[in-house]
Amino acid sequence: MSSLREFTNLDEAFLYIEEFTNLERGIPEELREYRLDRMKVLRRIFGDPDRGINIIHIAGSKGKGSTGIFLARLLEAAGHKTGLYSSPHVSTYRERISRAGDFFPDSLYLSQINLIRQTIDNLPKGTLPYQSRPTSFELLTTLAFLIFKESGCGWGVIETGLGGRLDATNIFSPEAVVLTPVELEHTDILGSTLEAIAGEKGGIIKPGIPVFSGFQKKEVEQVFIDICHLQKTPLTLLRKEVDIDIGSASAAGREVTFQFADGWSVKTRLSMPGVVQPENAALALTVLRGLSSQYDLLPDDKQITETLSRAALPGRMEIISTRWGNFTGTMVFDGAHTSSSITKLLETFREIYPVGGSLIFGSVEGKDVIGMAKVLAQSFEKIVISRPGTFKRSNPDRVYTEFFKRNPGTMLQVEPEEALKEAFKGCHGPILVTGSFFMVSEIRKLLPEVHNDGQFTKP
Numbered sequence: 001m002s003s004l005r006e007f008t009n010l011d012e013a014f015l016y017i018e019e020f021t022n023l024e025r026g027i028p029e030e031l032r033e034y035r036l037d038r039m040k041v042l043r044r045i046f047g048d049p050d051r052g053i054n055i056i057h058i059a060g061s062k063g064k065g066s067t068g069i070f071l072a073r074l075l076e077a078a079g080h081k082t083g084l085y086s087s088p089h090v091s092t093y094r095e096r097i098s099r100a101g102d103f104f105p106d107s108l109y110l111s112q113i114n115l116i117r118q119t120i121d122n123l124p125k126g127t128l129p130y131q132s133r134p135t136s137f138e139l140l141t142t143l144a145f146l147i148f149k150e151s152g153c154g155w156g157v158i159e160t161g162l163g164g165r166l167d168a169t170n171i172f173s174p175e176a177v178v179l180t181p182v183e184l185e186h187t188d189i190l191g192s193t194l195e196a197i198a199g200e201k202g203g204i205i206k207p208g209i210p211v212f213s214g215f216q217k218k219e220v221e222q223v224f225i226d227i228c229h230l231q232k233t234p235l236t237l238l239r240k241e242v243d244i245d246i247g248s249a250s251a252a253g254r255e256v257t258f259q260f261a262d263g264w265s266v267k268t269r270l271s272m273p274g275v276v277q278p279e280n281a282a283l284a285l286t287v288l289r290g291l292s293s294q295y296d297l298l299p300d301d302k303q304i305t306e307t308l309s310r311a312a313l314p315g316r317m318e319i320i321s322t323r324w325g326n327f328t329g330t331m332v333f334d335g336a337h338t339s340s341s342i343t344k345l346l347e348t349f350r351e352i353y354p355v356g357g358s359l360i361f362g363s364v365e366g367k368d369v370i371g372m373a374k375v376l377a378q379s380f381e382k383i384v385i386s387r388p389g390t391f392k393r394s395n396p397d398r399v400y401t402e403f404f405k406r407n408p409g410t411m412l413q414v415e416p417e418e419a420l421k422e423a424f425k426g427c428h429g430p431i432l433v434t435g436s437f438f439m440v441s442e443i444r445k446l447l448p449e450v451h452n453d454g455q456f457t458k459p
Contacts, residue, residue, distance in 0.1 A: 046116075059167070063180040063276060073311045084100055141161075175291060180214045213238060253269045320447065362438070378407060
C-alpha cells in the first residue's frame with residue numbers, strides 16, 4: 001500500500017473529491033446506471049458508516065434544502081445530534097455536510113477525506129463494479145456518513161442529489177421518506193413528464209417506511225399514492241394535515257401560523273421570508289409528529305417557535321445590508337432557477353420591496369431562460385446579466401438576448417465584479433441576485449460583510 005501525502009488544506013482536500021467524475025457539471029452520465037452498485041461496495045469498504053444512524057430521506061424538485069434545515073434544527077432542539085447532508089453549496093463544500101447547519105471542525109473534514117483518499121487510491125483494480133471509479137457525489141455521500149459516524153450523530157437528514165431511484169443516497173434504510181414539491185426538471189435524465197419525474201423521485205420509497213409528501217400537483221400525488229400502495233407503506237399528505245395561515249413578510253422574516261387537523265397549532269416568524277417557506281416548515285413538523293409515536297423527536301412548543309425562527313440557509317431569500325467599495329445598499333440573494341420558483345421569488349421580493357431595485361441575473365445552460373425572462377424582465381428598470389461562475393457551462397450572451405428582447409434597459413457584464421459595480425450605479429432600492437446558486441455564490445463572495453465561510457445560522 002502506497003503512502004500518500006495527507007491534505008492539510010480544506011480547499012485542496014475538496015478539490016481532490018471534485019476531480020472525480022462530477023455529474024453536477026453536466027458530464028454525460030455513463031456511470032449513473034451503476035451508481036447504486038458502486039455505492040453499495042463503497043459502503044462496505046468503509047465499514048457501513050450509516051449503521052446506528054436514523055435517516056430521514058428527502059427527494060423532490062424544490063424545497064429539499066429548506067425542509068432539511070427545518071428538520072435538522074428541530075431534531076437538535078429535541079436533543080438529538082443530527083447530521084445534515086444537502087446540496088448544492090453556495091460558498092463552501094462544508095455547507096453540504098454539517099451538524100444541523102453548523103460546520104464540524106475542519107480537522108474532521110480533513111481526516112475523513114484523507115481516509116477516503118488513502119482507501120480509494122489503493123483499491124485493487126476491479127474492486128468497484130464494471131471497472132468504474134466513484135463519482136464526486138458518491139464520495140461526498142460517503143464522506144458525510146463517515147463524519148456523522150465519527151462525530152456521534154444519532155440522526156441524519158439526507159437529501160438526494162438528482163432524482164431518487166438511482167441517486168447515490170438510495171442505498172440506506174430510512175426511518176421516513178419525505179417528498180417535496182415536484183416540477184419539470186432535468187427532463188433529459190428524469191423524463192419529460194411530471195409523472196415520469198415523480199416516478200424517479202418516488203424511487204426512494206421503501207416497503208413499510210412511512211412517507212410524507214408536501215403539496216403536489218394532482219398527477220404527481222397520484223404517482224406517489226400508487227407507489228405507496230404497491231410498497232404497502234403509509235402516506236401522509238400535507239394538504240390533509242395542516243392549514244397554513246401565511247402572514248406578512250419583511251426583511252426580518254415572515255409571520256406564519258400552522259393549524260393542524262388534531263387542534264395543535266404553532267405561531268412563529270420564519271427568518272426565511274420566501275412565500276414557499278411556510279410549506280417547508282409545516283412539512284418538517286408533520287414528519288416529526290408522524291414519527292413521534294416511535295421516537296421522541298419534537299421539542300416543546302417554545303423551542304419549536306424559536307428554532308423555526310432561527311433556521312436559515314444561504315441563498316434562500318437571504319437579505320444583507322452591505323458596503324462594497326464606495327457603494328452601500330441592500331442585497332437579496334436567492335438561487336431560484338425555474339420559472340415557477342422565480343415567480344414565487346418575485347412575489348416575495350415585491351411584498352417586501354414594492355418598487356425599485358436592480359437585478360443581477362445569471363443562469364447555467366439547460367434552464368428555462370425564456371420563462372424566467374418573461375417573469376423578471378419587466379419588473380426591474382436595471383437588469384445586469386452576468387456569468388454564474390465556471391463550474392457549469394453557461395451562455396451569458398443568450399441570456400442577455402432573451403432579457404433585452406423584453407427590456408431594452410438590460411446590460412451585459414460577463415464578469416461578476418463588473419456586474420455588481422454596474423448594479424450599484426444609481427441604484428434605488430435593493431439588488432436582487434438570482435437565476436442560479438452559482439450566480440449567488442459569485443456575487444456573495446465579493447462582499448466582505450458576508451460570512452463567506454458559508455456558515456448558515458441566523459442570530
